[in-house]
Amino acid sequence: MSDEKDKLKQKHIEKLQERQREASIVRRIVLVSLIVIILAVAGVGYGVYQHIVGAIGPVDENDDEIVEVTIPIGSTVTGIGNILEEHNLVSNGDMFRFYVRFRNESGFQAGDYQLTRSMDMDEIIEELKQGTIYQEYELTFTIPEGRWLDNVVARVADETNLTEEELMEKLEDREYLESLIDRYSILDDVILDERIRWPLEGYLFPARYDFVDEELEVEQLIETMLNRTTEVLSESGASGSNYSYHEILTIASIIEGEARNDEERARISGVIRNRLNISMRLEMDPTVAYAHGEHFERTLYEHLDIESPYNTYRITGLPVGPINNPGAASIRAALYPEDHDYLYFFHAPNGNVYFSESFPEHNRAVQQYR
Known part of the structure; x- marks a missing residue:
């Protein structure tokens, strides 16, 4: 009996020793794994650090050539x-x-x-x-936000040596437009859609333009404005959007047409996004005016029936293209809409805008504040 107890005791001791050896092996494996992970993270971090230091440091510290x-x-x-x-x-x-x-x-x-x-x-x-500006401006003019392309052309013609006729001829020159598409990443063949009124509507950035020469070439002006649009889209992070550049500018142009101040832009953009997400018609008044080619003081029911790829009361989704030339604030709003559940908004005569989640709520706002 005593021998059996001794044997059981010995087996128990051997099991404990085996477990201790296994635990020791596991601890060593975990320790080695942790060391490997720490070294890998440190290596990546060091690599990133070296990349940043290299990027902000001299390209060649020994090259003093001017x-x-x-x-x-x-x-x-x-x-x-x-x-x-x-x-x-x-x-x-x-x-x-x-x-x-x-x-x-x-x-x-x-x-x-x-x-x-x-x-x-x-x-x-x-x-x-x-540095200092190396030459005085010989020509300066400003294109306001939200203007239709024909208004932009008229403004340029008033301020420069260029005529409306030569500007419009170049803006509708298919061969020239195709050459621009080849050179500008923000342009693609969609601008050549026959349903679009003016191919570069929305792409001529509204801003102050300064030129050192008093005499301008048509191509020089158009490409200067396209360059500005390209830069604004790039700086706004448009390349990372799920929308195409054409869609971004189309949304931005609707925001430009609807918003009365910068505070409203992102919220209106949220309404547009919410409607698009549920395939609800946008029903934005500025698109109706553009479809008619005429500005209205107030959009009436009789205006809504026009058959047009721009009339968002008749089509689902975005219009075929931008309806004006939007500024940077509207482009940013198009890219970064406010998160909310609003589907409607109403600009009241008192200057306020009222946002609603439902049609009955919207109707009450219209009845109360019209």
């Missing part, structure tokens, strides 16, 4: 970054833009600069803030 660079009037941070990258003065133009935003830098000056590839990003930024 590089002549011209920063044109009206250049954005994106445009400046691209110019610096083209001249191999920074390794990445996008990193220059991100770094400028991180540092909250501003005040860059147009002009001619002498830079070197041995300069780091901080030195280049400081140099670009010290």
Whole structure:
């Protein structure tokens, strides 16, 4: 009996020892795994750190050769970054833009600069803030937001040496439009849709334009405005949107036509998104006016019956194209709509706008505040 107890005791001891050995092995495996993970994370972090340091550091600290660079009037941070990258003065133009935003830098000056590839990003930024505009403007004019393309053309013709006839002829020249599509990523064949009134409606960015020459070429003007639209879309993050550039500008143009102030834009954009998500007609009054080619003080029921790919009271989804040339605030609102459940809004004569989630609620707002 005593022998059996001793044997059982011995087996118990052996099991405990076996478990201790297994636990020791598991602990070693876990420890090694943790070390591997820590080293991997550290390696990735170090790699990212090295990439950032390399991007903001000199392209070649031993290259002191002077590089002549011209920063044109009206250049954005994106445009400046691209110019610096083209001249191999920074390794990445996008990193220059991100770094400028991180540092909250501003005040860059147009002009001619002498830079070197041995300069780091901080030195280049400081140099670009010290420049002076190299030539007085000979021609300056402003295109307001939300204007139809024919109004933009009339405004340009009033302010420049160009005529409405030559502008419209170029804006409707299919061969020229196809060449623009080949050169501009924001353009595609959709602008050549025969249902679209003016192919570049929505793409001629409304802004102040300054030119050093008093005499303009038609192509120079159009492409300067397209460049500005491209820069605004890029800086707004449009390339990451689920919408195409054409759809973004179409939504932005409706927001531009509807909003009375910047505070309303994102909320109106949310209404548009909510309606699109449930395949509900947009029923936006500015699209009706554009369909008629006539501005109305007030949209009446008789205006709603027009058959047009722009009339959102008759079609489901977006109109065939933009209905005006929207500004940066409306483009940003189109990309970043406010999250809410509103499906309706009403601009009252008192200047306020009332948003509603249901049609009965909307009707009550109309009856109360009209």
